[in-house]
Amino acid sequence: xxxxxxxxxxxxxxxxxxxxxxxxxxxxxxxxxxxxxxxxxxxxxxxxxxxxxxxxxxxxxxxxxxxxxxxxxxxxxxxxxxxxxxxxxxxxxxxxxxxxxxxxxxxxxxxxxxxxxxxxxxxxxxxxxxxxxxxxxxxxxxxxxxxxxxxxxxxxxxxxxxxxxxxxxxxxxxxxxxxxxxxxxxxxxxxxxxxxxxxxxxxxxxxxxxxxxxxxxxxxxxxxxxxxxxxxxxxxxxxxxxxxxxxxxxxxxxxxxxxxxxxxxxxxxxxxxxxxxxxxxxxxxxxxxxxxxxxxxxxxxxxxxxxxxxxxxxxxxxxxxxxxxxxxxxxxx
Numbered sequence: 332x333x334x335x336x337x338x339x340x341x342x343x344x345x346x347x348x349x350x351x352x353x354x355x356x357x358x359x360x361x362x363x364x365x366x367x368x369x370x371x372x373x374x375x376x377x378x379x380x381x382x383x384x385x386x387x388x389x390x391x392x393x394x395x396x397x398x399x400x401x402x403x404x405x406x407x408x409x410x411x412x413x414x415x416x417x418x419x420x421x422x423x424x425x426x427x428x429x430x431x432x433x434x435x436x437x438x439x440x441x442x443x444x445x446x447x448x449x450x451x452x453x454x455x456x457x458x459x460x461x462x463x464x465x466x467x468x469x470x471x472x473x474x475x476x477x478x479x480x481x482x483x484x485x486x487x488x489x490x491x492x493x494x495x496x497x498x499x500x501x502x503x504x505x506x507x508x509x510x511x512x513x514x515x516x517x518x519x520x521x522x523x524x525x526x527x528x529x530x531x532x533x534x535x536x537x538x539x540x541x542x543x544x545x546x547x548x549x550x551x552x553x554x555x556x557x558x559x560x561x562x563x564x565x566x567x568x569x570x571x572x573x574x575x576x577x578x579x580x581x582x583x584x585x586x587x588x589x590x591x592x593x594x595x596x597x598x599x600x601x602x603x604x605x606x607x608x609x610x611x612x613x614x615x616x617x618x619x620x621x622x623x624x625x626x627x628x629x630x631x632x633x634x635x636x637x638x639x640x641x642x643x644x645x646x647x648x649x650x651x652x653x654x655x656x657x658x659x660x661x662x663x664x
Contacts, residue, residue, distance in 0.1 A: 355516075355532050362387045363395070363498055365522030369505060372529070374513040382512075386504045393418040394497040396442065396490075407442065407490040412483030422493055422500050422610065423477055429496075429614040430472045433630060437618035438589035440470050442490030445587055448594060463592035470589050499567050499613025502526045506609075526565040526609045536562040538663065544570050544600035544642050544650065556642060556652065559661040565609035569616035570601030570642075586620040597623045600650065603640040604631070605661065611637065624653060631655050 358369040358380055369383065393402045393416050402419045406412065415423070429437040443466045447458060469488040476483050493500075498521055505519045506526040516529030518537050527537040540555040559566075569586070586595045602619035606612035615637060619627035624643050631639040638658040645651050654662075 358383065360384075363391060363501060363521065364397070365498070367505075367519075367521040369509075369517070369519050370531075371509050371514045371517035374515070377512060379508065379512055379514075382508050383505055386508050387501055390418055390497065390501045390504055394422060394493040394500070396492060396494075403491055403493055406482060406484075409484075410487045412481060414480050415477075415482045416480075418500075418504075419482075419493075420477065420480060422496055423475075423482060423491075425500075425610050426493075426496050426614060427472060427477075429611065429618060432634065433615070433618035433622065435471070435589060436621040436626075437495065437614050438470060438472055439491045439493060439496070440472055440475060440489050441587055441589050442492035443469055443488065444589070444592050445492050445494070446490075448587055467592045470592075495569075495617035496610055496614040498522055499524045499565070499609035499611070502565065502609035524565070524567045524609050524613055527561055528563055530562065536560045539566060541568065541603050541640060541642075542570075542601070556650075557640070558663040559605075559640075560663050561605065561661055564605050564607065565612045566603060566605050567609055567612035567616045568601055568603040569613075569620045586617065588621050590621075595621055595623075598643045598645070599624050599627070599641060600644060601642045602627065605638045605640075605658065607636050615639070628653065628655065 355370055355372050356379075360367055367387070371379075373379070391401075392398060395401045396404055396407065398404060402413075402416050406415065423439070426437065426439045430439070444463070447462065447466060469486050469490075474485045474489055475491070502519050502521050502524050503526060505521075506517065506528065509517045509519070510528070514528075516531070518525065518527045518531070525539060531537045538558055538560050541557045541559065543554045543556045587593070588595050599620060602616045604612040604616045604619070606615065615631070619631070619639060619641070622630065624641050627639060627641065631637055632655055638655045638661070640654040640658050641652065643651055643653065
């Protein structure tokens with residue numbers, strides 16, 4: 332599943348001694364078109380690589396638009412809808428909830444627009460205002476309905492894109508595998524989306540760096556804006572400085588507005604969201620990138636259990652930071 336590669340926060344792991352470090356297991360690999368890193372302290376001598384791999388592959392075959400026979404691809408090709416599996420059902424319901432709370436800023440029906448701009452599963456075509464307006468007529472989650480396990484659509488041209496939520500969901504699925512096997516201390520990271528539980532190898536909460544927003548597709552430069560200390564929560568960051576292209580001197584970022592059909596153009600450079608699970612953190616991070624700083628602050632402050640950290644450019648072009656009232660407790664002073 333080649334889900335868009337978002338920001339990859341720096342995981343700051345501190346090993347108190349070599350003996351203690353050996354107690355934690357590290358698993359690394361690729362999935363969803365990006366890399367994953369898992370660190371956990373096993374409670375028994377059970378190899379969790381197989382159940383973790385099986386869980387990730389199940390998510391991939393359900394929600395990848397790059398797999399022609401996945402559940403989501405089958406829905407996109409259908410004329411009126413299909414019966415979906417339990418994984419896609421969980422993701423769709425969460426996406427529908429975020430869609431409502433964000434007044435449509437998060438919208439999984441932007442699939443055709445994402446493709447048109449070259450950030451989806453097909454090569455970018457020549458873009459015209461007429462084409463964008465035509466595609467916008469097929470956008471809107473109000474045109475999709477879930478009843479029992481059947482997901483229907485009123486318009487055959489509607490295409491779902493789970494890129495802004497499925498990677499976070501994959502993180503949650505792995506975290507659940509670990510917890511099901513009695514693991515309390517863990518860190519799961521897939522392409523920058525993170526879920527942590529318990530403590531790290533030093534016996535303290537996990538420490539994660541929030542990147543400064545610098546245009547750098549290869550992530551070769553990684554200066555940090557802040558470091559946060561977290562446990563029993565998830566973190567997702569979305570920004571427009573890693574996934575973009577430049578054409579005729581103009582920068583086109585991967586966040587597409589479901590309102591205009593065009594890449595967003597405003598002062599918000601990155602949004603980092605802390606939530607009870609990574610699926611919600613992932614989706615709300617994208618919603619915030621569409622909405623901008625002020626609207627996002629108002630939305631997040633009214634949501635229970637969710638906090639946000641924004642980096643934006645002021646009128647003079649200087650980077651500034653703003654965060655919700657509950658985020659400060661996570662920042663390492």
